[in-house]
Amino acid sequence: MTLTLSLSLRRKPSVIPGFGLTLGCTVLYLSLVVLIPLTGLLLRPVELGWHGFWRVVLDGRVLAALSLSFGGSLLAAAINAVLGGIVAWVLVRYDFPGRRLVDALVDLPFALPTAVAGIALAAVYAPNGWIGALLLPLGIKVAFTRLGVLVALTFIGLPFVVRTLEPVLQDLDAEYEEAAATLGASRWQSFIRVVLPEILPALLTGTALAFARAVGEYGSAIFIAGNMPMSSEIAPLLIVIKLEEFDYAGASAIGVAMLGASFLLLLAINLLQRWQVARSEG
């Protein structure tokens, strides 16, 4: 209450009423639902002590799971940067039958419950599935291996690059490309020298968002991953396992490690977005 009061004294005057009420409700609800529970999480590993925390996080199995979650997400985000970039390009620049349907379909990973995505991907990429059966003679096993984790993490990050890139590509003025073409640049040269620098901030933002989403992903990954300790076990699954063993401190240590990484990511994304805004205004 004193917070809202002091804030309302410091804000610029406005004729619109309801500042104290709406800000008060917002801050109260935010604190109860998000901030206090998260603080509880941050405080929990304290009982382990500094060394205890690192002993949990640097344990072989935990480290393997963390590196799979982060490494796999990075790889998946890179795949999405390239292929998602192509999808965005095709959707904005070309006209082909069914374009609007394809455009709507891109958001499927946002709308499809992750558990459904998980069992569906497992069914398609299992050795007896539609694609798994085609890959098996080539000696490639996707489902129930680390490759399966990569497929799930790619699926979940698919819309981010497309959706961040689309508006930027739409706003891109054709004049610069025309000028480059008139001056004798090849199509590829003008893409690398003219288009890419313009869309790079958005491309990186989308990639970072896809990465951040994939790191914490659980539902779509656990069905297609083999969940073998040290090899195909993702970090969120290890949190669940520790919780089932009532090792709350251990579970929260992994959670805090992941949260710390997510914070750094959020910071990076914010900086990227600021760069993007500065670019489009400058």
Added chain:
Amino acid sequence: MKGSMSDRRAVGEQAWVRRLLVSLALGYLGLFLVLPLASVYVEALAKGIAPFLAAIVDPDALAAIRLTLLVAAIAVPCNAVFGLCASWAVAKFDFPGKSLLVTLIDLPFSVSPVVSGLVYVLLFGAHGWFGPWLQAHHIKIIFGIAGIVLATIFVTFPFVARELIPLMQQQGREEEEAAILLGASGRQTFWRVTLPNAKWGLLYGVLLCNARAMGEFGAVSVVSGHIRGLTLTMPLHVELLYNEYDFVGAFSVASLLSLLALVTLTLKSLLEWRFRSDEQAGAA
């Protein structure tokens, strides 16, 4: 739009490059989106229509459907009201710490779903801060419906707010200020000016919020006790059936959830189209 299309043709790619890029894009979406979606329905109907229907009218499945609807019916309105409050405060006033507040509202998006469930277990679980007190008073949050609702609220927290804040910021304050100066009360201004202006954005946020609330798996899985017919939402029921090797059952319930996803996507496209035509009408 047509004009700019043909302008671009002047600097466009050669036909084979264009064809290659389109097939790459469609191939990628086909492999990762269309095939998995189709497989849900194929697997659900693998043994015919009768087992499919039986899996859906199974009492446990019906209980899961009811629980999912109940959880969404609580979580979505909570977050919608919050979204309206937050966007009013952020869009209509200037105050220090505003960008921090907006960042904090987005926070649940960057938290793993499993961690979102974990935070409530740490607070209300048997070994949590309030666990012993809750047990002494026979209040069940973790492994109960309250825990599922809380975890769902956490996960879907930013959806409505993040749609409304940029929209209301863009719409500015002049209309509200005019209404107030003409003698409208705050409540009248909200119902007659702000809400009609923001209605498509609100609907859009509610739609996405609802899809996530009904489909959430990770967070809910941590706080649900996995008690059949009692604390299983639809996604958790799918997992249970799948782990029991009842694939037809799992994919049958999953097909309902993917139907929800398809309806959501259709409504979303309709809203976007509606929104755009409203904007164009406003501009003209």
